[in-house]
Amino acid sequence: MNRNVTGWLLLLPAAILLVTFTHYPALGTLYHSLFSTPKAGRASVWVGLDNYRAMAADPVFWQSLQNNLLFALGTIPTSMALALAMALLVNGKLRGRAFLRLSYFTPTILPMIAVANIWLFFYTPGYGLLEQITGLLGLPSHNWLGSRETALGCLVVVTVWKEAGFFMIFYLAALQSLSPQLGEAAALMGAGPWYFFRRVTFPLLMPTTLFVLVNAVINSFRLVDHIVVMTKGGPDNTTALLLYYIYDVGFKFWDQAYAAALTLVLLVILAAVTLGQFLLLDRRVHYQ
Amino acid sequence: MTRALETAGAWLLGVLWALPLAYAVWTAFHPAEFSTRFVPGAPLTLENFAKAWAAAPFARYFVNTTLLVAMILAVQLVLCTLAAYAFARFAFAGRAVAFLLVLVQLMIMPDVLIVENYRTMSRLGILDTLWAIGLPYMASAFGIFLLRQTFKTVPKELDEAARVEGAGPLETLWRVYVPLARPVYIAYGLVSVSYHWNNFLWPLIVTNSVQSRPLTVGLQVFSSVDQGVDWSIITAATLMTSGPLLVAFLLFQRQFVQSFMRAGIR
Numbered sequence: 001m002n003r004n005v006t007g008w009l010l011l012l013p014a015a016i017l018l019v020t021f022t023h024y025p026a027l028g029t030l031y032h033s034l035f036s037t038p039k040a041g042r043a044s045v046w047v048g049l050d051n052y053r054a055m056a057a058d059p060v061f062w063q064s065l066q067n068n069l070l071f072a073l074g075t076i077p078t079s080m081a082l083a084l085a086m087a088l089l090v091n092g093k094l095r096g097r098a099f100l101r102l103s104y105f106t107p108t109i110l111p112m113i114a115v116a117n118i119w120l121f122f123y124t125p126g127y128g129l130l131e132q133i134t135g136l137l138g139l140p141s142h143n144w145l146g147s148r149e150t151a152l153g154c155l156v157v158v159t160v161w162k163e164a165g166f167f168m169i170f171y172l173a174a175l176q177s178l179s180p181q182l183g184e185a186a187a188l189m190g191a192g193p194w195y196f197f198r199r200v201t202f203p204l205l206m207p208t209t210l211f212v213l214v215n216a217v218i219n220s221f222r223l224v225d226h227i228v229v230m231t232k233g234g235p236d237n238t239t240a241l242l243l244y245y246i247y248d249v250g251f252k253f254w255d256q257a258y259a260a261a262l263t264l265v266l267l268v269i270l271a272a273v274t275l276g277q278f279l280l281l282d283r284r285v286h287y288q
Numbered sequence: 289m290t291r292a293l294e295t296a297g298a299w300l301l302g303v304l305w306a307l308p309l310a311y312a313v314w315t316a317f318h319p320a321e322f323s324t325r326f327v328p329g330a331p332l333t334l335e336n337f338a339k340a341w342a343a344a345p346f347a348r349y350f351v352n353t354t355l356l357v358a359m360i361l362a363v364q365l366v367l368c369t370l371a372a373y374a375f376a377r378f379a380f381a382g383r384a385v386a387f388l389l390v391l392v393q394l395m396i397m398p399d400v401l402i403v404e405n406y407r408t409m410s411r412l413g414i415l416d417t418l419w420a421i422g423l424p425y426m427a428s429a430f431g432i433f434l435l436r437q438t439f440k441t442v443p444k445e446l447d448e449a450a451r452v453e454g455a456g457p458l459e460t461l462w463r464v465y466v467p468l469a470r471p472v473y474i475a476y477g478l479v480s481v482s483y484h485w486n487n488f489l490w491p492l493i494v495t496n497s498v499q500s501r502p503l504t505v506g507l508q509v510f511s512s513v514d515q516g517v518d519w520s521i522i523t524a525a526t527l528m529t530s531g532p533l534l535v536a537f538l539l540f541q542r543q544f545v546q547s548f549m550r551a552g553i554r
Contacts, residue, residue, distance in 0.1 A: 007380025025404030111486035
């Protein structure tokens with residue numbers, strides 16, 4: 001049989017599903033964002049850029065974007081730094097290494113929704129564990145998830161807890177692939193551990209760092225399960241991330257056209273992240 | 289000195305990381321009055337689990353999730369294997385472009401296309417079914433990519449030897465490539481199962497009955513309807529839903545960690 005025919009036949013089943021549930025909806029998002037949402041007795045009509053004008057004037061949209069940025073800034077550097085630290089620690093000869101590895105990694109296996117339930121209890125005003133600790137220290141009671149100042153921070157903590165161990169294993173894999181002779185050579189030359197880390201290990205880990213970074217950025221725009229459980233975007237939309245707002249608009253207010261316009265913003269952000277990854281790959285990253 | 293400091297730091301982090309789960313286990317296995325009182329010797333009980341099990345159709349949710357996860361994985365394995373084989377070993381016209389189009393899914397995952405995919409499911413008339421939950425994930429770019437990399441490392445001589453014996457493309461795939469890619473299949477399988485066991489937002493959107501709800505959504509419905517806020521029972525339900533995966537992980541730790549590692553290295 002012809003190579004062309006065989007190749008395409010093998011690809012066909014996957015291609016059909018990919019086109020139906022990835023490419024078509026991505027384009028459909030743009031298309032439907034240019035129409036109005038059909039309402040009782042009124043069909044969907046072409047409205048041009050009206051949805052985008054509404055978006056520009058929608059304070060909740062801007063806030064969700066800002067929240068998402070803060071959330072990304074809060075979760076990404078922290079979880080990556082912790083992941084690297086965990087990997088370095090667990091890679092050495094520590095007492096109880098097996099337990100530590102297990103402890104760091106276990107949150108990865110749990111559903112985000114279960115994690116959110118557990119932490120919800122932790123943050124509960126009055127008798128949650130956090131309140132008990134602050135109570136013992138004589139601090140005043142505080143509604144952690146219910147106040148504008150602390151709600152997003154609480155979600156950041158949960159996310160860091162959930163993700164750090166996941167990112168750790170990529171660093172661990174990279175560390176284990178580094179040649180032990182590097183360390184021996186450095187020790188012979190009298191390089192201290194910190195110097196060695198800064199000038200040798202860290203640069204060599206750069207591809208891993210970039211990989212983890214891209215994953216972390218994508219996750220910060222993709223994962224909103226914990227918001228559904230813990231805050232529902234409140235108080236006063238201070239924890240509404242972009243995807244959560246899309247969910248709210250699309251499936252609680254059933255304004256699907258506006259939700260499509262919001263989704264397009266999210267798609268553009270994700271595309272920019274990926275393009276940025278390719279551009280970065282060309283330059284700053286050290287190849288092994 | 290540094291050594292001791294490192295160990296102390298590692299343990300502090302380790303305890304901090306284990307604490308939330310340990311706390312959940314304590315709450316779930318003790319009567320409600322001990323849920324925030326950590327007294328040694330507090331009576332152990334399974335009653336919270338029994339109450340949770342009786343209060344919501346968790347048995348049905350377990351069946352749904354198991355079916356869903358198995359269904360997604362089965363289709364993924366077949367489709368990704370075929371597509372990966374095409375990309376690895378057939379220089380068909382348009383291969384490079386087709387491959388780039390596949391990779392688009394790594395950037396735009398079904399998780400963010402909820403609005404349009406809901407529209408599609410509604411038009412297909414399959415809202416509130418396991419198919420609606422699973423279909424967007426079944427052609428997995430990640431799986432195709434992973435298997436393509438593996439298939440490319442298979443020596444061409446093996447492929448040719450099978451052809452000489454008269455095997456067609458599918459038979460060669462089945463006899464030569466699939467057996468050699470076994471560790472990758474295991475890795476991909478573990479990652480896929482944990483992902484879909486835990487997936488929440490999309491199933492929440494497309495399901496609205498006990499018949500199709502997976503565990504994660506069932507847990508959410510259960511814990512938000514319960515106005516009595518009996519944390520011990522909710523925590524028991526929470527542990528129950530994550531239980532099978534957690535137990536599997538504790539038993540096969542090494543495989544899990546290695547699978548996640550393998551799946552992440554591209």
